[in-house]
Amino acid sequence: MQLGSVQITRIEDYHGPGLAPEFMFPAIDAKMWEDAPDWARRFVDLSANRLLTSIHSWLVRTPHHTVLIDSCIGNHKERPHVPHFNMRDAPWLQRLQAAGVQPEEVDFVMCTHLHADHVGWNTRLQDGRWVPTFPNAKYLFSQTEFDSWDARRPDYVARPFNQCVFEDSILPVVEAGQVQFVEEGYGVDDVLSVESAPGHTAGSVKIRVSSQGSEGMFSGDVIHHPLQLHRPDLCSSFDEDQGTALQTRIRMLDDCAARGSLLMPTHFAAPFCCRITGHDHQGGYLPDWNV
Numbered sequence: 001m002q003l004g005s006v007q008i009t010r011i012e013d014y015h016g017p018g019l020a021p022e023f024m025f026p027a028i029d030a031k032m033w034e035d036a037p038d039w040a041r042r043f044v045d046l047s048a049n050r051l052l053t054s055i056h057s058w059l060v061r062t063p064h065h066t067v068l069i070d071s072c073i074g075n076h077k078e079r080p081h082v083p084h085f086n087m088r089d090a091p092w093l094q095r096l097q098a099a100g101v102q103p104e105e106v107d108f109v110m111c112t113h114l115h116a117d118h119v120g121w122n123t124r125l126q127d128g129r130w131v132p133t134f135p136n137a138k139y140l141f142s143q144t145e146f147d148s149w150d151a152r153r154p155d156y157v158a159r160p161f162n163q164c165v166f167e168d169s170i171l172p173v174v175e176a177g178q179v180q181f182v183e184e185g186y187g188v189d190d191v192l193s194v195e196s197a198p199g200h201t202a203g204s205v206k207i208r209v210s211s212q213g214s215e216g217m218f219s220g221d222v223i224h225h226p227l228q229l230h231r232p233d234l235c236s237s238f239d240e241d242q243g244t245a246l247q248t249r250i251r252m253l254d255d256c257a258a259r260g261s262l263l264m265p266t267h268f269a270a271p272f273c274c275r276i277t278g279h280d281h282q283g284g285y286l287p288d289w290n291v
């Protein structure tokens with residue numbers, strides 16, 4: 001996709017059936033699907049009782065830099081509590097290369113938050129050691145987010161689904177001296193800017209892209225599934241603070257509606273992104289999928 005002077009390419013790690021709806025959204029019921037618009041039902045396989053999902057990165061080429069937003073699940077990573085993520089061997093890196101980018105050419109890796117499915121390709125296994133996949137990149141993390149996953153801190157609270165992630169996907173890039181902590185307002189090339197988006201995790205961020213009058217939003221996990229456009233009140237079981245996550249989601253979607261922004265989440269299945277054109281009459285939002 002071209003957005004002003006910026007070229008955006010989706011790099012896929014996984015696309016297909018995901019979690020059971022009631023596991024992802026404990027408050028969901030069958031009536032919610034019946035009441036939902038047709039477009040929302042295209043993102044669920046009701047006979048298999050599975051949400052359709054994707055796990056992808058967004059590759060952003062500005063006129064000056066190559067930027068990767070989120071780095072998916074990664075290969076050969078031990079994920080004892082998440083079977084789908086455990087010891088994968090997927091051609092994500094080959095897909096990046098097919099998009100015309102060698103790992104050495106990535107200038108910035110921006111992680112919206114530090115969950116296993118957003119940091120996996122930060123590192124790869126080389127001679128039995130985890131090394132940064134992108135040797136010349138700065139990895140941009142929120143300090144708040146980093147602190148909440150820093151297993152070396154005395155106040156660290158372990159969360160089983162993210163076990164091993166700090167050790168294999170975060171610490172190796174810190175030790176390589178490639179991490180830069182960024183706060184609200186940090187920008188890359190006057191086209192990308194970091195905005196705080198707490199709730200899903202304490203230090204989650206979203207990343208705004210703005211170029212030549214065109215607007216887009218890389219939303220990380222502020223929104224997980226298109227049904228939440230119709231029912232923004234639906235909170236994911238992975239949202240750490242559901243009340244804050246809901247406020248953050250509504251603020252972001254209102255902003256997208258006001259600006260006609262392209263919404264680019266991490267987990268929407270095909271066609272993966274939409275433009276928010278306005279509000280419906282029930283507290284939801286109107287997406288245009290023909291982008």
Ligand SMILES: [Zn+2]
Nearest residue numbers: 115117221266
């Ligand atoms: Zn995620």
